[in-house]
Amino acid sequence: MSRAFTKEDDAGDELPELPVSRGPNYVTPRGLELLKEAARELALRRASAKAAGEDMRAIDRDFRYLEARIGTAVVVPPGSGVEARFGARVALEDESGERRTFRIVGEDEARTDPAALLAWSSPLAEALLGAKAGDSVSWKGSSRHIVISVDWEAK
Secondary structure, rough: OHHOOOOHOOOOOOOOOOOOOOOOEEHHHHHHHHHHHHHHHHHHHHHHHOOOOOOHHHHHHHHHHHHHHHEEEEOOOOOOOOOOOOEEEEEEEEOOEEEEEEEEEOHHHHOOOOEEEEEOOOOHHHOOOOOOOOOOEEEOOOOOEEEEEEEEEOO
């Protein structure tokens, strides 16, 4: 069909769906609550946007994403033990003595505080899984890091 017979405005009307990880959607209990809270807030935004006659495509797309993430959530209960696992808070020290602490959580929850939360599917978290205090870990060609502690503080 000739371009003369198509609406130029039609190009790009569709918003791409938000990418959803192909792996399991592991979440902490807090992570599931954050997803549900985001869905509730988006539902309120949707209602006011609809009443104002605003474009609903982005809101609807975001709502579909949240529904999918809530529907596929696998809640991992708080753990215990000496090994780094999902939900653990892990303190690391690099070769220069700098310390950083991360909590291993679900992908969506990790986006809420990237400085303190680490997605379980990230290369660093994969390197940490199963590590204990005193173990040395490295990932993606990085320098070695020593695991200082593993704890299970509930949040």
